[in-house]
Amino acid sequence: MGALGKPIILMVAMYVFLKFVLPNIPGSAPLPSSLIVLYLLLTAAGIVIFQTLSGESKDAFWGPMQRFLTGENIGGMQAIRYGVFILFPLLVGWQTYGSTAASDVPPSESRTIHPAPPGEYTGLSNPVQKTPENIMQGKGFYAAFCSPCHGANFDGKGPAARGFNPPPANFADPTTIAMLQESYLFWRIKKGGVGLPIEGAPWKSAMPRWEAELPDEWIWKIILGEYDGAHQSPRTWE
Amino acid sequence: MKPANLVMQRVLRGGSAAIAAMIIGGASLSFAQESVAVRAAIVTGGLPVDDPNAASWSTAVPATFPMSPQVHWPNRIQEVTVQDVIVRAMHDGKQVVFLLEYRDPTQDPDDGAALEFMVGDKKAHFAHGQPMLQVEGGPVNIWFWKHKTDQAVDMTAKGFGTLKAQEHQDVKAKGTYANGTWKIVFTRNLSTDHPDEDVQITPGNFINVAFAVWDGRKDGAGELVEKGSQKAVSSWWYFRADAPPDYSGYMYAAIAVTLALGFQFVLIRKLKKGQ
Numbered sequence: 001m002g003a004l005g006k007p008i009i010l011m012v013a014m015y016v017f018l019k020f021v022l023p024n025i026p027g028s029a030p031l032p033s034s035l036i037v038l039y040l041l042l043t044a045a046g047i048v049i050f051q052t053l054s055g056e057s058k059d060a061f062w063g064p065m066q067r068f069l070t071g072e073n074i075g076g077m078q079a080i081r082y083g084v085f086i087l088f089p090l091l092v093g094w095q096t097y098g099s100t101a102a103s104d105v106p107p108s109e110s111r112t113i114h115p116a117p118p119g120e121y122t123g124l125s126n127p128v129q130k131t132p133e134n135i136m137q138g139k140g141f142y143a144a145f146c147s148p149c150h151g152a153n154f155d156g157k158g159p160a161a162r163g164f165n166p167p168p169a170n171f172a173d174p175t176t177i178a179m180l181q182e183s184y185l186f187w188r189i190k191k192g193g194v195g196l197p198i199e200g201a202p203w204k205s206a207m208p209r210w211e212a213e214l215p216d217e218w219i220w221k222i223i224l225g226e227y228d229g230a231h232q233s234p235r236t237w238e
Numbered sequence: 239m240k241p242a243n244l245v246m247q248r249v250l251r252g253g254s255a256a257i258a259a260m261i262i263g264g265a266s267l268s269f270a271q272e273s274v275a276v277r278a279a280i281v282t283g284g285l286p287v288d289d290p291n292a293a294s295w296s297t298a299v300p301a302t303f304p305m306s307p308q309v310h311w312p313n314r315i316q317e318v319t320v321q322d323v324i325v326r327a328m329h330d331g332k333q334v335v336f337l338l339e340y341r342d343p344t345q346d347p348d349d350g351a352a353l354e355f356m357v358g359d360k361k362a363h364f365a366h367g368q369p370m371l372q373v374e375g376g377p378v379n380i381w382f383w384k385h386k387t388d389q390a391v392d393m394t395a396k397g398f399g400t401l402k403a404q405e406h407q408d409v410k411a412k413g414t415y416a417n418g419t420w421k422i423v424f425t426r427n428l429s430t431d432h433p434d435e436d437v438q439i440t441p442g443n444f445i446n447v448a449f450a451v452w453d454g455r456k457d458g459a460g461e462l463v464e465k466g467s468q469k470a471v472s473s474w475w476y477f478r479a480d481a482p483p484d485y486s487g488y489m490y491a492a493i494a495v496t497l498a499l500g501f502q503f504v505l506i507r508k509l510k511k512g513q
Contacts, residue, residue: 012323066495069505069509070509088502089496092494092497093447094491106275106444106478107444149306160306162321163304163306163473164472165303165469191371193310193363194368196488197372197373203474204364208309208311
């Protein structure tokens with residue numbers, strides 16, 4: 001394996017890892033292509049530094065590249081060399097055209113799904129006792145006010161949900177209310193979509209501002225009913 | 239040929255194939271995007287301003303948006319007739335036309351439909367631009383059509399109870415009903431003299447648009463089922479009037495190709511000279 005072979009294999013392996021392996025690791029997410037390019041550049045820089053530490057390794061690393069580019073004693077590789085000389089400028093041209101052409105894709109919107117609540121809502125505890133009666137009452141309020149969008153099964157698939165973007169939250173999903181404290185739900189139910197900060201894109205949420213229609217006690221009972229119905233527990237700091 | 243050279247040859251071949259796959263794979267992935275926008279292509283030779291059935295509409299790309307009952311604020315409604323609207327648009331550099339199409343089993347005098355746009359740079363809540371608690375929002379411009387009059391009303395709102403018809407009426411509309419389907423054409427100039435009230439459409443820019451529909455049927459007691467805030471609504475989506483064709487990208491690409499060729503030439507010359 002030549003001094004040039006290992007770096008190429010390393011770069012390809014790095015790309016395959018970042019693009020196809022990393023997103024499948026639990027808790028991870030697909031990397032944006034700009035980040036993949038950045039990591040590949042860092043890997044390439046590391047390889048160049050490593051390979052040029054000594055004069056010997058430097059020659060072993062650059063030598064084959066120089067021979068390929070100058071075309072000296074490369075025999076059957078000559079055709080590939082000309083191919084690279086044609087392909088490289090075309091790729092540069094294609095990339096330039098792509099970066100100057102007007103995008104057909106609407107502007108991307110980064111929406112924070114669980115933005116920080118205002119200070120007065122952090123750490124509030126539910127003043128309503130978690131009794132079977134209160135839970136049942138909460139489920140009754142939920143059925144009347146929340147289920148049209150959030151669904152009778154607490155899955156965000158109510159009959160009124162289909163047209164809304166973002167879709168109503170699915171409480172059975174462990175990344176929604178199970179990650180949040182009861183005080184957070186109290187804030188979101190009370191103030192609704194319009195109470196979100198700018199990073200929550202408040203102009204898109206159809207969540208009503210329930211403080212205008214429901215007393216606080218009902219909201220706390222709805223929270224009890226939601227957790228029980230979705231088989232989730234609120235997040236605590238203990 | 240030496241074995242080492244053979245290995246290098248294979249590695250280089252494999253490497254260039256992998257790089258090519260990376261480039262092609264990356265390029266095709268970046269184009270895969272769900273459609274969330276209405277696009278108005280530029281047309282020459284006249285817009286179908288008052289003809290919802292004009293043949294030219296078949297050239298416009300349809301975009302379908304799901305509708306929900308309006309449950310955001312009272313008076314709510316839990317069930318609505320219209321489940322989707324199909325929207326097409328085109329423009330000629332001066333005027334824009336929208337075609338709204340949806341299934342409605344009955345033709346009623348109180349059937350109605352509306353387009354809503356954000357006005358100016360500030361974001362507006364899709365529910366009539368109602369105030370947001372932590373963000374200063376802007377007004378919305380609503381183009382409202384009703385079957386009874388078969389006319390458009392150009393309206394402004396910034397919050398509930400503030401909806402009013404504008405002094406300057408800039409929008410025209412015409413609807414036709416056939417085979418259980420409404421088709422309504424809305425027409426307006428791309429820009430108007432009232433940027434504080436009217437959406438200004440700049441070709442090439444994406445702007446937000448939302449839709450509302452009222453089925454004007456009556457219940458057993460003779461009351462309208464869908465009226466006022468009791469209607470079918472959509473979320474904000476996007477609209478763009480296409481910009482005139484721009485060929486400058488080809489020029490930049492040609493310059494880049496020339497520079498890359500020059501770079502190759504200089505690099506190889508220097509390498510051959512042993513520099």
